[in-house]
Amino acid sequence: MSSMVAAIEKMVYRFGKDLNEGSAAMRNLLGGKGANLCEMSEIGLNVPPGFIVSTQACKQFYKNNQTLPPELEPQIIEALKALEKNLGKGFGNPDNPLLVSVRSGARVSMPGMMDTVLNLGLNDKTLLGLAKASNNKRFALDSYRRFIHMYGNVVLNIPHYKFENLIEECKQKHNKKLDTELQEAQLEELVEQYKALVEQDSKPFPQEPIEQLRQATCAVFKSWLSPRAKTYRKLNDIPEAWGTAVTIQAMAFGNMGEDCLTGVAFTRNPSNGEDYLYGEFLLNAQGEDVVAGVRTPQPISEQALISIQNNSVQNSRNAAPVSLEKSKPKIFAELMAVRGILEKHYRDMQDIEFTVEKDKLFLLQTRAGKRTAQAAVRIACDMLERGQITQEEAIMHIEPQSLNQLLHARLDPNAEKKLLTRALPASPGAACGVIVFSADEAEDKARNGQDVLLVRTETSPEDIHGMHAAKGILTARGGMTSHAAVVARGMGRACVCGASEIVIDIENKAMHVKNVKLNEGDFLSIDGAKGEVYIGKVEMILPELDQYFHRMMGWCDKARRMAIRANADTEKDAQLARNFGAEGIGLCRTEHMFFEGERITDMRAMILAQTPQEREAALAKLLPMQRLDFVKIFKAMDNLPVTIRLLDPPLHEFLPHSEADLQALVESLKPELTLSLSEAKARTARLKESNPMLGHRGARLLATYPEICRMQARAIFEAIIIARKQGVKPLCEIMLPLIATKEEFDRLSEIVRACAEEVQKEKKTEKIQYKIGTMVELPRAALLAEEIAESAEFFSFGTNDLTQTVWGISRDDAGSFLQEYERLGFIPHDPFTTIDRRGVGALIELAVKKGRKARPDIKLGICGEHGGDPRSIAFCEEQGLDYVSCSPYRVAIARLAAAQAAIMESKQNTTQHEKTPHQQEA
C-alpha cells in the first residue's frame, strides 16, 4: 500500500481459540466484556468464538451523525466469514444457520446500558434450518420467539410488557405455568403473534440477518447516549467520550433441552467472602431467564445451597432446590476448574456467565465480582494467605468507602421501607428514632431511653448536646460540609442534610414533606450513607469488625507512607480515634469546648464584657476548664501529636439568639457583669454579621482580642506541664486559624511564644516543647505560603474553608444548588466531598511548593473533611503530605486509602523511572 493512501482503521477484532486479536489489556478499545472474552480464549477456556466492534467505531458512529462508518461493514463481513468457516455454519444459511449474540461492552461495566440480543440471524427460513440442524424444532421456535422479543425491544424500542402480555396470554390459554412447558405449536403461534406485534408497532420483522446485525450494532451504539446510560455515567464519573464496543459472538444454546443450562456464578460468596463457588443456574434456558426471574434458579454448589437456606425464607411454592454440584457433578467439576484458572489468572474473585449446551460448558463472560465490604476484606485476606495475590494487591482490592458498611449500622436491605425523601448522604450509618425538633427535646427524650432523630432546618453549635443525644440528624438545609454534616461525622452519628422538601413547622412541632405530615414523636429512619429518609421504623444491621478486617488494617499500616490523624475535640473522641488507629490529632477545635454545660455562660460573659477587667475575669474562669480538657486529650494521645487550633468562629456564634435567652443570660451574669439588656442587645447587634464565614473570626479575632489568645496559650502550656508530671508525653502543635498575612502569624505566634516563656518561668520547668503553625484555608495564605512558612513550622490545609473561598460557595448554603449542579453535570462531584484537584488542588500544590521552598522540612497535613475521602487522600499522597486528619469514624477508611495511594504513587514513580531511559533514547 502506498504511503499516500491512509491505512483503513481496524475496527473489528476477532476472538476464539487460535484467532484472538485482543486481550484483557485492551479494554479501552474492546470494552471490558470483549477484552475478557479474548483473554479467556487466550488462556484456553472454552469461549464461543466471535468478534468485537471497537469503541473507536462507536466514536466514528457519533462523529458521522449516528451512522455506521463505511469502512466498518466490510470488516464485519470478513469477520463473519471467518466465524462461519470456523464453525462450519452460515450466517443466514437456511440449512445450517450461524446465530450470534450481540452485546454492548463499555470500558467498565455499566448496568444501565442496553441488554443483550440473543439468537440474531434467525428468520423464517433459518428457523427451519436451525430446527433441522438441531433436530429440535421446539428449541428453534423457542430461540426465535426470544430473538423477536429481544430485538423488538432493544432495537425497535417496543415495550417489554407487550411481548410479556402475549406470552402470558398464551400460557393462560394453554394452561401452562412455565415457558418451558409451551409446546411447539404454541410457540409457533406465539412467534406469529410476536411478528404481528412488531409489524403493527413498527414495520415487518427484518428477515435479512446482515440487516439485523447492522441495526443491532447501531442500537448498541445509540444506547451509549440513552438517558439511563447518561445518568449512570454521571453517577460514576465515566466520561462520555469513551463510547461502547459491540461484542458479536456465536451462540451457545442453553435452551436445547435438559442437557442444557445457563448460569451465573461468583467464584466466592460475594456477601461474606466465604471460599466456595456461589451462583445459580437454570436448566433448559437462555441467559436472560436467570435474571428475569421467569423460573426460580437453582444454586450451583452445596455450600451456596446451605448458605441460601440459612439466610432466606424458603419459597414454599417451589420444590426444594438441587445444586448443580449434586445434579451435574461433571459440569460442576469443570466449573470448579474454571474458577481456579480464572482466579489465578485475574488474581481476584470473578463473576462469570456460562452456558452448557448438550453437556458442554461454554464461558460467556468474566469480570471482577462485586462484593460487600465484609466479603472484600475476607477474600483479599484469603487470597493473600494462600499466596494467590500479593499484599499490595490485597490492599488494592478493597474499595475504601465500602468500609463504611463495616463501621456503621445500616438499614436492613431486605426490610420493607417507605421512602419519604432523598437528600445528601452527609454522615454514614443508619438511624431510627422518634422525631424531635429541638436539641433540648432530643436530650430529654434520650435521657428517658428513647431513640431520637433530631430534625432541624439547620444546626448550629448550640445544638451540639442534642446532636450528641440523637441517633441521627436530618436537616432541611446545608450541604455535605454544613455544620450538621461535619459534627455528625465527627460524632459518628448518621446524618442526612439539605432535605429541601422538608418544611418544619416548629410552632406546631410538625414537619411537612409534600403531602405527608409528621409530628414530634413519630418514627423516622434515615440512611446516612445513601441520603435516604424513610417513614417509620426500619430494621437495622449492626456493625461488626472481624479478624479479617484487623489483619487487613495491619497490612495497610505497613504499606502507607502518610500518617493518619483524627479530628477530635474531646478526650472521648481522642480515645475513640486512637482505638480506630489514629496516630494523633490533626485538628482539635477549641471552640467546641466552650459550648459544654456551664462554660457557655463564662464564654458569653467574656464576650459581653465591657471592660478589659471583666473580660480578664471571665477568661480566668475559662482557663482551668480549657486546661483540664487539654490535659485529658494529651493523656489520651500520649506520645502522639496533637494539633490544637486556637479559637476560630466569630463570637456571635456563642451568644443566645432570642431576646428571652439574652435576658436570662444578662440576669445570670450578675453581679460579675452588670450590663443591661439593651447593652447586651447592642453588643449582640454589633457582632452580627452578613457573612459570618467571611467575618471577624480566626486570626482576626485573636489579633483583636489578644487576651483570648493568651488565655488559650496559657491553658495549653500549663496542661503540657501537668501532663508531663503525670508521666505523659504531650506532643503539642499549636495552630493559628485563618491566617491571611505573615504579619498576623508573626504577631500571634509572638504572643504564644511569650506565653510559653512566661509559664516556663513561673513554673520553673524545663523548656516547653511545641510547634507552632497555621491552617492554610484562605487562597491568600496559599499564594503567600513562602513567606508564611518562614515563620510557620507546619501547614495544615483546611480544605473546607479553602474550597469555600476558592469556589465562592458557602457550605451551609451549597445544598440549595450544588446537588442540582451535580445533577446537571456542571461539576463532576461535590467539591466539599472530593477535593477539586484543578482549582483547590492547584492552590494546595502551589502552597506545598512555596512552603517547602522556605522551609524544606515543613510539616504538611490536611484537616478538612477531605482528609477522610479516598480520592482526596490520593491527592495528598501525590503532594507528599505528611498526614491526613479525618473524623474518628473515617480513620479506618483513611488508613486503607492512604495505603492504596502510597502503592499507586510508588507504581507511578516506578513506571516513570522505567520510562526515563527509554525517553532519553528517543
Place this chain on the structure above:
Amino acid sequence: MSSMVAAIEKMVYRFGKDLNEGSAAMRNLLGGKGANLCEMSEIGLNVPPGFIVSTQACKQFYKNNQTLPPELEPQIIEALKALEKNLGKGFGNPDNPLLVSVRSGARVSMPGMMDTVLNLGLNDKTLLGLAKASNNKRFALDSYRRFIHMYGNVVLNIPHYKFENLIEECKQKHNKKLDTELQEAQLEELVEQYKALVEQDSKPFPQEPIEQLRQATCAVFKSWLSPRAKTYRKLNDIPEAWGTAVTIQAMAFGNMGEDCLTGVAFTRNPSNGEDYLYGEFLLNAQGEDVVAGVRTPQPISEQALISIQNNSVQNSRNAAPVSLEKSKPKIFAELMAVRGILEKHYRDMQDIEFTVEKDKLFLLQTRAGKRTAQAAVRIACDMLERGQITQEEAIMHIEPQSLNQLLHARLDPNAEKKLLTRALPASPGAACGVIVFSADEAEDKARNGQDVLLVRTETSPEDIHGMHAAKGILTARGGMTSHAAVVARGMGRACVCGASEIVIDIENKAMHVKNVKLNEGDFLSIDGAKGEVYIGKVEMILPELDQYFHRMMGWCDKARRMAIRANADTEKDAQLARNFGAEGIGLCRTEHMFFEGERITDMRAMILAQTPQEREAALAKLLPMQRLDFVKIFKAMDNLPVTIRLLDPPLHEFLPHSEADLQALVESLKPELTLSLSEAKARTARLKESNPMLGHRGARLLATYPEICRMQARAIFEAIIIARKQGVKPLCEIMLPLIATKEEFDRLSEIVRACAEEVQKEKKTEKIQYKIGTMVELPRAALLAEEIAESAEFFSFGTNDLTQTVWGISRDDAGSFLQEYERLGFIPHDPFTTIDRRGVGALIELAVKKGRKARPDIKLGICGEHGGDPRSIAFCEEQGLDYVSCSPYRVAIARLAAAQAAIMESKQNTTQHEKTPHQQEA
C-alpha cells in the same frame, strides 16, 4: 588600608559652598531636608554650611540599643572642625562661638516628627562671646532663651507650656505685649528662670556644647519611634526601616535686629496656583516664631497681600500689613531670583524657608510645596505652557486622589466644626442635612425640599431610593466596599461607613454616640473624604471645574494607554459618566434595574412563582422594561462598549424582609400568583442564606433558572435591534457573573447565543454583533483562566469579590476589624480600597497570563472598586489590561491615574531596556 580592616562607614556628609558631599538624589541617606541643602548649595544658592548625620547612623543607633554608634562622634568632630574653619568661629569658643541648628530629616517630609533645635552651642560663656561678637547682647540673650526652651522641650521633654508660662509672666510683669519688646535685663531674668526650670525638671542645663549636640542627635533619632511619628508613618505608608537623618547647620540669625527677618514662602500660591511668590515673614525673629504665631507675620508679595485681604477678615488688633516687596524691595528681588532658580532646577513649585541676617539672604530649606488640587492643576498647566516642564511632568505633578476636591463639595476648612465621630471615608464629598433613619423618610423629606442625611446600621438594595434622595449616607456597619459605600460612590453621594460608635434606636428615631443623643430631624454633616461626622450644619464649598482642569485631562487622555470606562446601571449614570470622559461602560448591573418602582413587584412575582408558567409570565412583564433600559443605555453610550452583567445577587435580596410586607406582597400579586402567605414564607425561608455572598447567585442562579438568563439575553438583543433602527451603534458585551467552571460558562453562553439566533430569525435582521465574556471574581476562575478563556472573549476582574474570597473577608463585615487591622499595622492598607498586589494581584497576574495563553487577543479589564484607585490602576497598567472601569465620579481620577501609570510604565521599560546591554556585559 589593608583589606582585612573593614572601612569605617561614612556617616557624616558636609554641605556648603565648595564642600558639598551630597545632592538631592541622596535623600534616602541624607533625608529630604539635608539632600536639598546640599543641592541648593551646589547650584550656588546661599546656604549656611553644615553637615548631615545619615539615616544609616540612625539605623545603627537602633541596632546598638539606642546608643550612638562609636564611629560617629569622630566624624562629627571632624565636620565641626571644618565648619569652624570655614566660618572662622569656634564651637564652644567663648569669644566667637559657632552656633548650629539641629533638625530631623526623613526621606519624605514628616510633619509629625520632632521640631528644630536652634542656637545650639550657647552656654553661659558663649553667650557672652556671642554678645560681644555681634555687639548685641539683647540678641544673644534672646537666642539663649530660645535655645534653652527648645532644647528643654525637644531633648529633655519638658512641656512647652512651662516655658510659655514663664515668658508670659515676664511680659505681664514688665507690661509688654510682644517678645521683641523685652529688654536685655528682662531677657537675662528669663534665661535664669528657664535654667532653673530645666534644673528643677531634670538636671542643670548642659553647658558643654558637644554634649548638647550629642543629646540633640539622640533626641532626633529617638523621635523616629515617637507615637506621633509612628502614627504618621502608618497613615502614609512610610516604612519604619527608613530612619531619619540629622541636619546640623550653622545658624543664620533672623533675630539680630530690624535688618533681620525670617520667613517661609511658596514659589506660587498653593491655594489656587496663581503665579506669584506667596508667603510670610517676621522681622527680627527666628524660624519657629512664624509658625508659633507669637506675632502676626507679614505677606511677602503685594499679590499675596491682595489675595489675603480678599480672602480673610482683617484682624483689627494689628496694624495694616506691609509686604516684603514694599518694605525690603532688594531682599524681595533676591527672593524672586531664588524662586526662578529653584523652580527651574526642581521643575516644580517649591516651599522654602529663609532667614535674612543683616540684610543678607540665607536659604534654610526647600521642598516641593504642598498644594490644593486646584493649585496643582493650574501650576502644572502654567509651568508646562511656559516650557518649564514637559507634559509628562505636568501629569505626574498631580496627585490623582486630590481631584476629589474638585469633583465634590467639601466642608469649608475654616468653618467651626464639632466632631461627633470618625469612621471610614467611604465616598468622597461632603453633605449636610437632617437625620432620617429610613429610606422612605429620606424620600419624603427630600420631596419636601429638605436636605437629608440617611443614617442606617447598614444599607441594602431596598434602600436605594432613599440613598438617592439623600445628600449623604452614614452607616454604623460595613467597610469601604459595603453596599452603602459602593452605591454611594456610584451615585456620587458622600458617605461615611462603619461608624461603629453609633447605636441606632430605630423605634425612638434616635441615635446615640457615646453620651450624645441625636433625633430624627437634627442636623448632621459628614465629610466623606475624611470619614468625619460633625454635629449640626457645617458650611460647604461647592466644586468647580476650570479651564486648567480640562486642559490637564486632555493631556492625560493622550498619555494613557488604558481606556477608562464607568460602572453605570442607568441612562442617567451613563450620560454622567460620558460627560466625565468615560469611554464606555465596564459594568452595567442589571439587578439594579429590578428595584425601581413597580418592577420590584414583578421581580418578586418571578421569584415566588410556583410553576414555570407563572415564572414565565412574570419574566414576560420584566422583559420590556429591561429592554427599554438597555435601549436608553445603548443610546447614551452610542458607539462605545457597554458591558452588561446578567443577574448576580441571590434572589432573597429582592424579597421583603418583614411579614407585613410579605403579606402585602402576596395580596398585590393576586390574581396572577395565587400563593398563600405561608407558602410565601416557606419560599422566603428556603431562599435565606447563611452567607449570601457565597450563596446561590451569579452563574449558579442563571444555571438553575435558565429562564432568567434567556429573558435577559432576549431583552439585550431586542434592545440592540431597536437601537440600531434608531441610528445608534450599540457595542454590547455580555458578562456572565461568578463563573467558577468552564462548564458554567459554556452552558450559559450557549443559552445566550441560542437566544441571539432566535431573535435574529424572528426579527429577520442582520447578524447581531456582541461579545460574551465573564467576570473573574473567584479564585477558581483565575486558577482555571486558561480553559475559561477558550470560551470567554473577555475577562473583567471583579476585584471586590476576588478580594473577599482571596482574603476570606466579607466587605459588609470588614468594618468591625479591618480598621483595627490597619491601625495595628497588620495590613498596610485596606485591600478593598487598594489592590492587594501580593495576594489578589498575584492571582490576577496568573489569570492574565493564562487567559492570554488560550486567547492572545482576549480583552481584559477591571470593574471592581479598585478601578478608580490610582495605585490599583498602576497595577492594571503593569498587567497590560485594556481598560479600567470605575464609578462615574472617579472617571477623572482614573484618567489621570492611568496616564501616570502609562508614563511610569514606559519609564520602567525604558530603564530596563537601557539596562539590558549593561547587564549582559556583567
